[in-house]
Amino acid sequence: MKNRTDKILLAVFLLTLAPYAAFFAYCFSELPLSITPPQQALLLYSHSIPMFFLQLLLCRTAKLRWRLLIPLLLLLIPGLVFTSTAGWHVIAWVLFGLWCIAPAAGCVLAWAAYGLGRRAARKGGGPL
Secondary structure, X not given: OHHHHHHHHHHXXXXXXXXXXXXXHHHOOOOOOOOOHHHHHHHHHXXXXXXXXXXXXXXXHOOOHXXXXXXXXXXXXXXXXXXXXXXXXXXXXXXXXXXXXXXXXXXXXXXXXXXXXXXXXXXXXOOO
């Protein structure tokens, strides 16, 4: 059962990542950018959904706990490159912070959901 659940989590991650990536490419395909406020909200916050499923999958499969930080490290590396190459340092850090809020929130929610699920399983709520 555990392998089936892991496959489902991976499929849901990929199915939620694909529309976000397509929408991201669509929004930045034309210059100058003409992104409406609802599109801006989707770009800034909707990537928390695939990150939630990826982190939940990692929580279930990671044997070493440091591997749970891999999604956050994947955000940190391009962000640091972006902020170091941008000529406008303060706004680069603000943009980087805005960009990381949603995936970090997705990771924290996955950690909480996994912890609550394990706690319920220990108390007799069923297998996890």
